[in-house]
Amino acid sequence: MTSQRTRMRMVExxxxxxxxxxxxxxxxxxxxxxxxxxxxxxxxAYEDVALPIxxxxxxxxxxxxxxxxELLRDGSSLENVLEVGTGCGYQTVVLxxxxxxxxxxxxxxxxxxxxxxRLHKLQIRNIYLKHADGLLGLPEAGPFDGIIMAAVxxxxxxxxxxxxxxxxxxxxxxxxxKQNLCVIERNAQGYTETTLEEVNFVPIVPGVVKS
Ligand code: SAH
Numbered sequence: 001m002t003s004q005r006t007r008m009r010m011v012e013x014x015x016x017x018x019x020x021x022x023x024x025x026x027x028x029x030x031x032x033x034x035x036x037x038x039x040x041x042x043x044x045a046y047e048d049v050a051l052p053i054x055x056x057x058x059x060x061x062x063x064x065x066x067x068x069x070e071l072l073r074d075g076s077s078l079e080n081v082l083e084v085g086t087g088c089g090y091q092t093v094v095l096x097x098x099x100x101x102x103x104x105x106x107x108x109x110x111x112x113x114x115x116x117x118r119l120h121k122l123q124i125r126n127i128y129l130k131h132a133d134g135l136l137g138l139p140e141a142g143p144f145d146g147i148i149m150a151a152v153x154x155x156x157x158x159x160x161x162x163x164x165x166x167x168x169x170x171x172x173x174x175x176x177x178k179q180n181l182c183v184i185e186r187n188a189q190g191y192t193e194t195t196l197e198e199v200n201f202v203p204i205v206p207g208v209v210k211s
Pocket of ligand 1: 202
């Protein structure tokens with residue numbers, strides 16, 4: 001139930017659900033998603049659902065991860081990506097195979113500690129994790145050609161907009177009750193925003209949780 005065949009079935013389902021980026025599909029066919037959830041939930045890891053990862057948070061469903069990565073890439077390779085909301089680290093690892101470097105920020109300390117151990121075991125070297133409030137971004141590691149938010153918000157703070165390269169994009173869920181995926185692109189003139197599919201995310205929360 002956690003085998004390569006199960007992963008391939010997930011990839012086929014994603015394809016049928018409209019995911020067209022072959023690079024994203026190929027990466028999702030290789031990352032062992034069951035290692036990112038509790039053992040008791042491992043057999044459900046490849047279903048198209050969000051699953052609990054403790055501390056009131058959830059691992060995003062495979063379709064959501066695939067769609068956000070596809071929108072972030074927009075067909076080209078990524079250089080320096082910022083992820084806000086590391087959670088269990090699954091999306092972080094997928095992004096790390098689509099970008100040269102991924103910086104990921106998580107506000108809940110104990111959740112990040114567990115993710116650090118998991119990523120250390122997987123020996124992925126191009127991920128930089130930080131325990132901080134992602135709403136402030138990570139100016140010391142920017143600018144970023146891609147920023148992904150894994151929690152819903154009503155607006156993108158100026159600090160994050162400023163850390164985006166010209167030509168870069170932010171992919172995030174926007175809303176309150178009704179939420180949609182949104183893409184903000186930065187061009188020489190300013191920023192444009194596109195609203196896409198309806199989604200369902202946990203909310204972004206300011207500040208950090210230490211223990
Ligand atoms: N991609 C993750 C999603 C986890 S849920 C996964 O699939 O596991 C969203 C995550 O965003 C939670 O872990 C939550 O703690 C985190 N989060 C919420 N607000 C945040 C903030 N201001 N800064 C950093 N992380 C935040």
